[in-house]
Amino acid sequence: MLQALFGNASEVDSKNLQRDLNAILCEGEQVVKAFRVLRDLFIFTDKRLVLVDKQGLTGSKVEYHSIPYRAISHFAVESPGTFDLDSEVKIYLIGEPNPIVREFKRGTDITGFQKALAQFVLK
Secondary structure (H helix, E strand, O other), X not given: OHHHHOOOOEEOOHHHHHHHOOOOOOOOOOEEEEEEEOOEEEXXXXXXXXXXXXXXXXOOXXXXXXXXXXXXXXXXXXXXXXXXXXXXXXXXXXXXXXXXXXXXXXXXXXXHHXXXXXXXXXX
């Protein structure tokens, strides 16, 4: 619970998430791995990366950002430093000059997240 409050990424059970996301997943699409940061989710399926951004006080408004892995040209991961304790992930999409940027708080398993991203992007 405390990790979620401070923005630490924690892995989410993909089986439970599969049931929750059936409405937005393609037929046969499988959730392989997922991470939660606060209320937001990073979902790795066998076909795409889905960023789930819950908005507002109640989180009832939700934006789903769907990124096919083939659209990711490259990504960058900034590890925490001595004074800047946060990590940052930048995902660059083909044809877009500005990356999608997400910040992770201290204590996040940024290495596990980076490995998952690399596993799907570098197929």
